[in-house]
Amino acid sequence: xxxxxxxxxxxxxxxxxxxxxxxxxxxxxxxxxxxxxxxxxxxxxxxxxxxxxxxxxxxxxxxxxxxxxxxxxxxxxxxxxxxxxxxxxxxxxxxxxxxxxxxxxxxxxxxxxxxxxxxxxxxxxxxxxxxxxxxxxxxxxxxxxxxxxxxxxxxxxxxxxxxxxxxxxxxxxxxxxxxxxxxxxxxxxxxxxxxxxxxxxxxxxxxxxxxxxxxxxxxxxxxxxxxxxxxxxxxxxxxxxxxxxxxxxxxxxxxxxxxxxxxxxxxxxxxxxxxxxxxxxxxxxxxxxxxxxxxxxxxxxxxxxxxxxxxxxxxxxxxxxxxxxxxxxxxxxxxxxxxxxxxxxxxxxxxxxxxxxxxxxxxxxxxxxxxxxxxxxxxxxxxxxxxxxxxxxxxxxxxxxxxxxxxxxxxxxxxxxxxxxxxxxxxxxxxxxxxxxxxxxxxxxxxxxxxxxxxxxxxxxxxxxxxxxxxxxxxxxxxxxxxxxxxxxxxxxxxxxxxxxxxxxxxxxxxxxxxxxxxxxxxxxxxxxxxxxxxxxxxxxxxxxxxxxxxx
Amino acid sequence: xxxxxxxxxxxxxxxxxxxxxxxxxxxxxxxxxxxxxxxxxxxxxxxxxxxxxxxxxxxxxxxxxxxxxxxxxxxxxxxxxxxxxxxxxxxxxxxxxxxxxxxxxxxxxxxxxxxxxxxxxxxxxxxxxxxxxxxxxxxxxxxxxxxxxxxxxxxxxxxxxxxxxxxxxxxxxxxxxxxxxxxxxxxxxxxxxxxxxxxxxxxxxxxxxxxxxxxxxxxxxxxxxxxxxxxxxxx
Ligand SMILES: Nc1ncnc2c1ncn2[C@@H]1O[C@H](COP(=O)(O)OP(=O)(O)O)[C@@H](O)[C@H]1O
Ligand SMILES: [Mg+2]
Numbered sequence: 001x002x003x004x005x006x007x008x009x010x011x012x013x014x015x016x017x018x019x020x021x022x023x024x025x026x027x028x029x030x031x032x033x034x035x036x037x038x039x040x041x042x043x044x045x046x047x048x049x050x051x052x053x054x055x056x057x058x059x060x061x062x063x064x065x066x067x068x069x070x071x072x073x074x075x076x077x078x079x080x081x082x083x084x085x086x087x088x089x090x091x092x093x094x095x096x097x098x099x100x101x102x103x104x105x106x107x108x109x110x111x112x113x114x115x116x117x118x119x120x121x122x123x124x125x126x127x128x129x130x131x132x133x134x135x136x137x138x139x140x141x142x143x144x145x146x147x148x149x150x151x152x153x154x155x156x157x158x159x160x161x162x163x164x165x166x167x168x169x170x171x172x173x174x175x176x177x178x179x180x181x182x183x184x185x186x187x188x189x190x191x192x193x194x195x196x197x198x199x200x201x202x203x204x205x206x207x208x209x210x211x212x213x214x215x216x217x218x219x220x221x222x223x224x225x226x227x228x229x230x231x232x233x234x235x236x237x238x239x240x241x242x243x244x245x246x247x248x249x250x251x252x253x254x255x256x257x258x259x260x261x262x263x264x265x266x267x268x269x270x271x272x273x274x275x276x277x278x279x280x281x282x283x284x285x286x287x288x289x290x291x292x293x294x295x296x297x298x299x300x301x302x303x304x305x306x307x308x309x310x311x312x313x314x315x316x317x318x319x320x321x322x323x324x325x326x327x328x329x330x331x332x333x334x335x336x337x338x339x340x341x342x343x344x345x346x347x348x349x350x351x352x353x354x355x356x357x358x359x360x361x362x363x364x365x366x367x368x369x370x371x372x373x374x375x376x377x378x379x380x381x382x383x384x385x386x387x388x389x390x391x392x393x394x395x396x397x398x399x400x401x402x403x404x405x406x407x408x409x410x411x412x413x414x415x416x417x418x419x420x421x422x423x424x425x426x427x428x429x430x431x432x433x434x435x436x437x438x439x440x441x442x443x444x445x446x447x448x449x450x451x452x453x454x455x456x457x458x459x460x461x462x463x464x465x466x467x468x469x470x471x472x473x474x475x476x477x478x479x480x481x482x483x484x485x486x487x488x489x490x491x492x493x494x495x496x497x498x499x500x501x502x503x504x505x506x507x508x509x510x511x512x513x514x515x516x517x518x519x520x521x522x523x524x525x526x527x528x529x530x531x532x533x534x535x536x537x538x539x540x541x542x543x544x545x546x547x548x549x550x551x552x
Numbered sequence: 553x554x555x556x557x558x559x560x561x562x563x564x565x566x567x568x569x570x571x572x573x574x575x576x577x578x579x580x581x582x583x584x585x586x587x588x589x590x591x592x593x594x595x596x597x598x599x600x601x602x603x604x605x606x607x608x609x610x611x612x613x614x615x616x617x618x619x620x621x622x623x624x625x626x627x628x629x630x631x632x633x634x635x636x637x638x639x640x641x642x643x644x645x646x647x648x649x650x651x652x653x654x655x656x657x658x659x660x661x662x663x664x665x666x667x668x669x670x671x672x673x674x675x676x677x678x679x680x681x682x683x684x685x686x687x688x689x690x691x692x693x694x695x696x697x698x699x700x701x702x703x704x705x706x707x708x709x710x711x712x713x714x715x716x717x718x719x720x721x722x723x724x725x726x727x728x729x730x731x732x733x734x735x736x737x738x739x740x741x742x743x744x745x746x747x748x749x750x751x752x753x754x755x756x757x758x759x760x761x762x763x764x765x766x767x768x769x770x771x772x773x774x775x776x777x778x779x780x781x782x783x784x785x786x787x
Contacts, residue, residue: 414642423625423628426628426705427656428623428625
């Protein structure tokens with residue numbers, strides 16, 4: 001009975017989720033992204049994924065195999081029923097006045113091209129089959145399941161990002177031949193999809209076979225493996241713009257700027273535990289300082305070169321951070337978030353004001369900021385600026401890493417845990433907190449400085465609260481207090497949505513979902529810091545491996 | 553000579569007068585105790601000494617110099633270290649890392665290593681748990697970590713806030729043994745307790761605090777025999 005109720009609720013929940021995705025217009029938009037040309041599009045893939053996941057979740061803890069299959073089937077049928085109901089309603093009732101996405105095209109998609117009646121039946125059936133398959137997948141051998149998931153994921157990635165990947169493999173000869181085998185200009189060919197599925201799934205099978213036949217990797221080995229994969233990722237990051245050109249260069253540039261800011265906020269929030277929602281202010285200070293020092297326009301101050309302006313911008317940002325920290329020194333927790341939120345807005349409004357307009361340009365901003373140049377070599381293109389960002393991010397990462405393991409880093413961690421105790425142990429509260437704000441601001445200021453020269457102009461409207469929220473979200477998703485986490489978070493939350501740019505207006509829907517999913521299933525983030533994951537696991541009552549060493 | 557001396561100290565939380573002018577002194581090398589019921593102002597007294605809150609009136613002198621206007625970390629650096637109430641250890645750090653945090657202000661590696669060794673002899677249980685995450689320890693063990701962490705700063709005086717709170721009777725006894733041992737090593741102690749019986753029996757001098765006022769004081773033994781104390785605190 002309990003199994004039944006659970007399967008039913010799961011089915012209804014997934015159904016409601018599907019209806020929601022349809023009504024906000026996301027499904028229809030996804031339909032326009034082909035995965036396998038002429039056969040499967042992203043919208044259909046998401047529907048299938050919903051049914052599979054629904055079945056898998058419904059089947060969890062359902063006891064014997066047949067009960068699980070039944071639970072998966074029931075869940076999938078119910079979810080499908082809701083979607084079918086939606087399709088029939090859209091077909092019969094004019095809903096578009098209320099939900100603009102409830103269009104004939106959506107109905108057509110939800111009915112798989114059939115008339116409303118047969119379409120509803122098809123959706124119901126599809127849901128049931130998907131749910132059953134999900135349940136079967138959930139109870140199947142782990143290595144097989146992993147292989148299927150890996151294969152499917154590889155196909156989806158290869159399909160969704162086909163434009164980008166094709167751009168990178170514009171060569172003659174063998175590469176060209178492979179490309180033409182796998183892709184047409186509009187998407188994957190069926191034969192390409194099959195090949196990718198087999199290769200990715202097979203690789204996964206071989207890998208899991210090897211690790212199960214051999215031994216369980218020790219934490220040390222796992223860590224080494226992680227660092228090797230991180231190194232490979234970095235190499236890809238470095239080479240990608242060279243291979244894929246300006247567009248990816250721009251996207252990566254943005255990712256790089258957010259990595260810089262993420263590392264800064266990570267010092268404040270991740271290490272020192274100072275929740276800061278006004279972080280964009282430091283980015284603005286760096287950008288405006290650079291702009292004013294370099295600009296050739298009438299409010300430009302000194303017409304410095306970028307290499308002179310950047311260090312000054314960083315110093316001014318540090319100063320800004322310390323000044324920002326002073327009024328909120330004694331504020332803790334939730335109140336700090338609100339106070340910093342206010343401070344950040346104040347900075348933007350001051351820049352916008354008539355009062356500061358003669359100095360800062362008001363809403364018109366500061367224009368005519370030259371690009372950096374080395375000798376006579378101008379860093380004019382996004383790709384060249386990306387490399388500048390990459391170098392800066394590398395230096396910043398090194399500094400952040402050293403800070404983390406320094407006395408100051410330990411003082412921050414102690415303050416984060418317990419201010420009173422930290423002070424009782426001799427931590428200088430005022431200095432440590434101001435340094436956290438100041439150094440965090442330095443990173444953001446450096447980012448702002450690059451941002452200013454990249455755009456060639458700065459406007460107050462570029463420094464919205466949303467930037468602070470984006471940065472906070474990326475360090476939460478990546479893993480608080482973890483440097484590699486910042487990089488992963490920036491790629492996942494800034495880079496990916498940028499690549500799927502037609503879904504731009506749904507970005508925050510994606511953020512919300514990602515944050516909820518992370519908090520529910522992986523609260524320590526994608527690549528957690530060691531201490532943070534310890535904390536969460538200790539809280540969950542799981543004994544540490546060392547704890548097992550207790551003498552009898 | 554009095555190492556710590558409070559005279560007429562008054563502390564307010566907004567409009568609530570938590571300490572209504574208290575005076576006490578602790579002789580160097582001794583154990584003094586401040587006993588009183590819940591809410592009497594014991595923790596407030598220690599917080600004022602540590603510099604975590606500032607008295608509205610009165611003076612606090614340590615080793616001859618006034619503590620007025622000093623930051624908590626400066627007071628710690630003077631050798632006056634508090635073990636706060638409720639075993640506030642760093643729960644997600646290991647025992648060893650907690651101890652290392654205790655030596656935050658010190659730079660003499662050799663001395664730190666020696667002190668760590670000495671403390672692990674004083675608390676053999678901690679040696680067994682050295683790499684365990686401190687948040688997973690039992691209450692008694694956490695109290696040991698908190699005490700050992702404070703001692704890592706090599707204090708000349710220790711302020712202990714209800715170290716026996718919430719511990720089983722057998723462990724309580726152990727805690728007081730330890731306090732004696734620490735004192736025997738030359739550390740002056742100001743012990744705050746609700747457990748008046750135990751505290752007064754190991755203290756050289758005791759003070760009884762009631763609603764922010766010191767109502768009785770004298771040698772620990774005498775207070776233990778005092779009719780009023782027996783009536784109010786020892787049942
Ligand atoms: N942060 C605070 N704000 C307001 N009142 C407080 C605060 N801390 C303690 N008090 C009040 O001060 C009095 C003394 O508290 P405390 O020193 O903690 O007592 P004890 O440690 O003896 O139990 C109590 O009445 C308590 O309610
Ligand atoms: Mg208390």
